[in-house]
Amino acid sequence: MDVKGKSILIIGNARSGIAAAKLALNQGAQVWIYDGKAYEKWNEEIQKHIQEMKKQGIGFILGEEPELENIDLVIMSPGVPLDIPCVKKAKTKGIEVIGELEFASRFCKAPIVAITGTNGKTTTTTLVGEIMKSYNPQTFVVGNIGRAFSEDVLTIPTDGIVVAEVSSFQLETAPTFHPVVSAILNITPDHLNRHHTMENYCACKYQILANQNTSDFCVLNSQDTYFKEAKEKAKGQVITFSLKEENLSSVFLQDGKLIENILGEKNSICEVNELKIKGTHNIENAAAAIAICRAFGVPISCIREALLAFKGVEHRTxxxxxxxxxxxxxxxxxxxxxxxxxxxxxxxxxxxxxxxxxxxxxxxxxxxxxxxxxxxxxxxxxxxxxxxxxxxxxxxxxxxxxxxxxxxxxxxxxxxxxxxxxxxxxxxxxxxxxxxxxxxxxxxxxxxxxxxxxxxx
Missing domain, CATH: 3.90.190.20 (Mur ligase, C-terminal domain)
Structure with missing residues (x-):
């Protein structure tokens, strides 16, 4: 993506917005960060950071509506809703509005593995990241998990791997985002204060599938309420997981063991009681991680070793x-x-x-x-x-x-x-x-x- 000489407005003065601003600046764009919170309302540490970024050449519009004259691109932080006045105005004027995830992905040369779902995203993404790192040390874990994609994208080599946790907020502003392996872990009611209806919420989740092709893979939970709907929208090869028997899924639980049968040959990955993470939800997360990594081509030995070493995620039980x-x-x-x-x-x-x-x-x-x-x-x-x-x-x-x-x-x-x-x-x-x-x-x-x-x- 060539943004040299373009005028870019970043909406949201938090981690994602700042990362996108620095990436755009690095690529030769003129950059402004807009936030509805006035300068004097930020704490002293953030005020100091704002002054430092100004010295680097980033402009700030804080506490007042931005003018959109001569703006070529608007980049959204995921926490900012799309119905705020300046975004509506930008769309009316025909200015492209995308999210930080989308913006970073346009610079990415490595294959992307993307994971979404209402629950289990962080645990599964972290686990997939650990497995992938054992397979390829040049693995970068980014996205909703806490590290903005824009922070790392220019350092990720072509032969690296990106493992991204992606939220509905990020996906609703990601029109060309293209993972080679996507996963929808589950869909249940959430964020309806922002999306208003389950139909809208599901549509955001399904965006992870929109740009895939027949050489890509889509990992789905065959026990999920929205499984059939997601499967119909999938353009990639569908791989399923569940805690039921093998006739339903490619990765499944049988006799206390996690089994994968993706290539038509049964392989026992591990016994459930060997896992350090406990609870049915974590067994399901492990099954999803196995399906994702096998879809990418990771050897069973790497999967098993990392799976048994995994101790879980901070802030999750x-x-x-x-x-x-x-x-x-x-x-x-x-x-x-x-x-x-x-x-x-x-x-x-x-x-x-x-x-x-x-x-x-x-x-x-x-x-x-x-x-x-x-x-x-x-x-x-x-x-x-x-x-x-x-x-x-x-x-x-x-x-x-x-x-x-x-x-x-x-x-x-x-x-x-x-x-x-x-x-x-x-x-x-x-x-x-x-x-x-x-x-x-x-x-x-x-x-x-x-x-x-x-x-x-």
């Missing part, structure tokens, strides 16, 4: 510490109902009463499939955030009344610890986005760990 016989787990990555269900059920196998810290930003989804699982598993729910009233109401609708609302995160944690007994566990698994109280689910999880580690033991 992550063990923190034990105090006075009480175990603490950080599942801050559970930002929707299905992810929280996976965390709850995965931890329930320990047989310990769970004290659950839940709640956060309203994503306009129901908690009922989750709250109906509380009886017999959850000793008490400690509720925070803007979904507090909804969560209380849906607990009661399921006949569960052992809950309490809290104003602050810290109060909820201290109360859970104070009321816990030895042999119980405290689980942070919000089922909500973090943005009503935190900058990210990572910040929420880090604060949880910090508070927990400072509790008197």
């Amino acid at each position: 992550e063990y923190v510490t034990t105090k006075k016989g009480i175990d603490f787990f950080n599942d801050s990555k559970a930002t929707n109902t299905d992810a929280a269900i996976a965390g709850l059920m995965g931890l329930s196998v320990l047989g310990k009463p769970i004290r659950l810290i839940a709640g956060g930003m309203d994503k306009e989804i129901s908690f009922r499939p989750w709250t109906k699982l509380f009886k017999g598993r959850v000793a008490k729910v400690y509720i925070i955030g803007e979904t507090k009233e909804q969560l209380m109401k849906e607990c009661e609708e399921e006949g569960y009344y052992n809950y309490q609302g809290f104003i602050t995160f810290e109060e909820a944690i201290h109360a859970a610890y104070r009321e816990s007994q030895s042999g119980e566990c405290v689980l942070l698994s919000p089922a909500c986005a973090s943005w009503d109280m935190f900058e990210s689910y990572e910040q929420r999880g880090e604060l949880f760990k910090e508070i927990v580690n400072h509790l008197e033991g």
Whole structure:
């Protein structure tokens, strides 16, 4: 992609936007970053960073609407919705609007493996990344997982591999994005506050398939509700995975073993009890990773070795510490109902009463499939955030009344610890986005760990 001499407007002064701005500047473009947050409202550290970028030649428009005269391209950060006024105006004027993922991909010379889905993306992407690195050390893990594609794309060699976690937010602005192996792990209701309907949300997920051809591969979950619909839209060769028997999938669970049969010959990868990651959802993530890597041509020996060494992902049912016989787990990555269900059920196998810290930003989804699982598993729910009233109401609708609302995160944690007994566990698994109280689910999880580690033991 040639952007030399072009005028580019980046929307969003966060990691993705900054990475895209630096990439565009490196390629000879004139670059401005727009953010609706005024300069004086940024903290001192970010203000200093803004001044440094200005010295590099990046312009800033903060707190006021940007003029679009002479703008050739608009690049969106994934967290910014497409219905803001300046984006609508840009589209009206015929200016191309793409996302940071799309922008970076236009400079990429290496094959891309892309993974999306409502739940399990981060664990599966991390696991695929570890397997691919054992196969090819020139593997770069990027995208929604925390490292912007634009940060690495110019250093990725032609014989390297890109493993990208991609969200619906990124895919809705990725018109030419082309992975050689794509994967849709699952689709359940999420982000309806942004996408408004399941039809829109699914359409964003299916964009991962749009530019593939018959020489590419598409990995799908044969047990997922939207499997048939996704399969119909797939242009690449479809490889399936599930925890059912082999007649349904190319990678499957049989007699406690993960088996792959992609090339028509059964190969046992490992026994489930050999895995360090526990829970049904993690076995499914492992099956998906096997399917993705085998589709790419990775030898079974590399897959098995990396799979057995994998210890899991930070903020996803992550063990923190034990105090006075009480175990603490950080599942801050559970930002929707299905992810929280996976965390709850995965931890329930320990047989310990769970004290659950839940709640956060309203994503306009129901908690009922989750709250109906509380009886017999959850000793008490400690509720925070803007979904507090909804969560209380849906607990009661399921006949569960052992809950309490809290104003602050810290109060909820201290109360859970104070009321816990030895042999119980405290689980942070919000089922909500973090943005009503935190900058990210990572910040929420880090604060949880910090508070927990400072509790008197």
